[in-house]
Amino acid sequence: MGRRSLKETRQKEILMSFYQVAKKEGIENASIAKVANRLDVNPSLIMHYFKSRDEMLIAFVSFILEKYMAIYKTNGEINSKEKLLDLIDGLFSRKWNRLFNDSVFYSCYALIYRNKNFKKQFKTLHDSLRKSLVQSFVESNQHGVTAISDIDKTVEIVFNIIEGAYYYLGMVDDKDEYETKTEWYKNHVLGMLHLE
Amino acid sequence: MGRRSLKETRQKEILMSFYQVAKKEGIENASIAKVANRLDVNPSLIMHYFKSRDEMLIAFVSFILEKYMAIYKTNGEINSKEKLLDLIDGLFSRKWNRLFNDSVFYSCYALIYRNKNFKKQFKTLHDSLRKSLVQSFVESNQHGVTAISDIDKTVEIVFNIIEGAYYYLGMVDDKDEYETKTEWYKNHVLGMLHLE
DNA sequence: ATATATTTTGAATGAACATTCAAATTTTAA
DNA sequence: TTAAAATTTGAATGTTCATTCAAAATATAT
Numbered sequence: 001m002g003r004r005s006l007k008e009t010r011q012k013e014i015l016m017s018f019y020q021v022a023k024k025e026g027i028e029n030a031s032i033a034k035v036a037n038r039l040d041v042n043p044s045l046i047m048h049y050f051k052s053r054d055e056m057l058i059a060f061v062s063f064i065l066e067k068y069m070a071i072y073k074t075n076g077e078i079n080s081k082e083k084l085l086d087l088i089d090g091l092f093s094r095k096w097n098r099l100f101n102d103s104v105f106y107s108c109y110a111l112i113y114r115n116k117n118f119k120k121q122f123k124t125l126h127d128s129l130r131k132s133l134v135q136s137f138v139e140s141n142q143h144g145v146t147a148i149s150d151i152d153k154t155v156e157i158v159f160n161i162i163e164g165a166y167y168y169l170g171m172v173d174d175k176d177e178y179e180t181k182t183e184w185y186k187n188h189v190l191g192m193l194h195l196e
Numbered sequence: 197m198g199r200r201s202l203k204e205t206r207q208k209e210i211l212m213s214f215y216q217v218a219k220k221e222g223i224e225n226a227s228i229a230k231v232a233n234r235l236d237v238n239p240s241l242i243m244h245y246f247k248s249r250d251e252m253l254i255a256f257v258s259f260i261l262e263k264y265m266a267i268y269k270t271n272g273e274i275n276s277k278e279k280l281l282d283l284i285d286g287l288f289s290r291k292w293n294r295l296f297n298d299s300v301f302y303s304c305y306a307l308i309y310r311n312k313n314f315k316k317q318f319k320t321l322h323d324s325l326r327k328s329l330v331q332s333f334v335e336s337n338q339h340g341v342t343a344i345s346d347i348d349k350t351v352e353i354v355f356n357i358i359e360g361a362y363y364y365l366g367m368v369d370d371k372d373e374y375e376t377k378t379e380w381y382k383n384h385v386l387g388m389l390h391l392e
Numbered sequence: 393a394t395a396t397a398t399t400t401t402g403a404a405t406g407a408a409c410a411t412t413c414a415a416a417t418t419t420t421a422a
Numbered sequence: 423t424t425a426a427a428a429t430t431t432g433a434a435t436g437t438t439c440a441t442t443c444a445a446a447a448t449a450t451a452t
Binding site: 197198199200201202203206237238240241244 | 426427429
């Protein structure tokens with residue numbers, strides 16, 4: 001007996017609201033009052049679902065990383081050149097960094113330098129993204145699409161280029177420059193894989 | 197007549213204190229009171245030298261970018277393979293990102309997504325760093341050290357790799373992993389320049 | 393209908409915040 | 423030694439902050 005729990009739903013709603021506020025005003029300026037206000041709800045309700053703002057921030061970082069991870073979904077076995085090119089295109093596509101390569105994500109990233117746990121979480125995420133690409137390259141090698149000799153090293157460089165790209169392109173407003181340089185980065189990767 | 201102005205000195209002291217506080221507690225948590233406390237000075241003194249916290253933050257970002265720029269000083273004409281290798285070593289060396297590739301720098305970077313002026317400042321800085329490397333490659337080409345065909349594109353990729361490296365290596369605590377991957381990144385660049 | 397568990401509110405706390413202002417102190421040149 | 427200009431302090435402002443607590447409202451199972 002008793003009332004049905006809304007805990008998980010409510011917590012996700014709250015984190016989403018936190019995200020929206022953080023996007024506009026910065027992560028540290030996303031106060032409980034503002035997050036509550038956005039949901040048209042009493043501030044103390046938020047304290048009911050998260051013991052403290054700190055705990056909320058911890059949950060938020062996990063929430064962000066979860067979403068980030070979800071973008072990198074493989075579209076099945078890499079058994080043809082087309083599939084591989086699609087994969088690479090996806091890595092450099094504009095849509096997914098529109099979602100996450102913004103203020104909020106880098107603000108979270110900045111936290112790793114002051115918080116060991118955040119650092120570990122970020123590292124784990126990035127390493128698992130790398131592992132996923134390793135797997136794809138193993139497949140494309142097996143199907144004769146590529147002949148990559150040192151897959152680990154190659155994947156490391158590829159992600160290095162992707163991450164550097166998002167860092168720099170975050171500063172680029174000019175659409176032409178954005179596209180030109182994205183092409184440069186992507187072509188360099190294709191060159192590495194002998195796919196030009 | 198009247199007293200000699202300490203404005204510039206004091207402002208720099210204040211910004212340095214801001215930096216120290218921001219390093220420990222995050223940029224947004226670096227309050228005027230804390231910055232003043234660290235200098236053993238009255239908080240209103242800070243308001244005397246900066247009209248508002250906002251203006252202080254603006255000055256701070258310029259201050260950070262200035263320091264960042266200063267690290268990239270070229271050691272004269274690139275007229276030998278040794279000079280070029282030194283230059284590349286420097287770009288990947290651990291010392292300079294120890295100073296700036298930390299919480300504070302990325303927090304500042306995160307601001308570009310909410311502030312057009314910061315974005316422009318960051319862009320300008322990064323582009324001028326790129327220009328400086330273009331110049332170095334022009335020299336190394338002229339002296340027959342390298343035979344780079346598309347210097348602009350090459351520099352773009354090189355910086356892309358450096359920036360990606362700092363992003364990822366920020367998460368790496370393990371010394372061996374740090375060094376191994378740094379070597380990978382650097383060797384890839386040397387390969388691009390046919391300098392292995 | 394009643395007991396119960398959960399959601400939600402509302403009021404109150406004290407601390408920290410940016411900012412203001414006037415007054416005090418210190419240095420400098422004439 | 424005096425006037426001027428700058429530094430520095432100290433007290434006060436009202437706002438926002440995270441957090442607490444008790445009370446109210448709501449839904450669910452028996």
